[in-house]
Amino acid sequence: MPSNSRIFIVEDERRIARFLQIELEHEGFETATESNGKRAFERIIQENYSLVLLDVMLPEMDGITICRKVRELSDIPIIMLTAKDDIDDKVQGLDVGADDYMTKPFAVPELLARIRVALRKHSEHGDNNESNENNLRYIVKDLVLFPERFEAQVKGKPIELTKKEYSLLEYLVKNKRNVLTRDQILQTVWGYDYLGDTNVVDVYIRYLRTKIDDRFGEKYIHTVRGVGYVIKE
Ligand code: CA
Secondary structure (H helix, E strand, O other), rough: OOOOOOEEOOOOHHHHHHHHHHHHHHHOOOOEEEEEHHHOOOOOOOOOEEEEEOOOOOOOOOOHHHHHHHHHOOOOOEEEOOOOOHHHHHHHHHOOOOOOEEEEOOOOHHHHHHHEEEEEHHHHOOOOOOOOOOOOOOEEEEEEEEHOOOEEEEEOEEEOHHHHHHHHHHHHHHHHOOOOEHHHHHHHHHHHOOOOOOOHHHHHHHHHHHHHHHHHOOEEEEEEOOOOOEEEE
């Protein structure tokens, strides 16, 4: 077992989360906890964990949905924590790609054994797994950017972007919720010495809208009249 394994504990019952944290840290794992489902999904994608312990009943996004959405992007090992004897949760969890499940309440030695098995299986899959890379990702709703590959996906589907389109999208996503002026966009994406028309920004925004908003039927890029553009969550 790698000594630097980081376990992400997604559990809204503080008592259980704390208990797991103490037990896992005692075994030499690093841990982090999250009680909100929506934030948990974002953190699984954005941060670098070795394995996720995922409760099913969570506020804002349930564990089954989280697991399904994570599987579109990553093969990080996931062990579902299900309520006692809830067969549906177990079946659904495995259906959406969980590696294993534990029924609450569970014995710690069994959980540790299952964590080790899941980590070992994962590392045997090869060391070029995405979730092992220490790569930054940016995320807005179903849109995920992979800066190291200049790639964007919506719901796991890749979007064909030119380098310039990608740069513009990344700048908007990195500054999500902040309105960016055409001048700011020009300076950052095209560079200070760009001598062309500021209309180029509008043209590229239109390309992005065609490829993302129109194709996936969801509005990401908003125009703020007289100011510029913003990506909203
Ligand atoms: Ca719960």
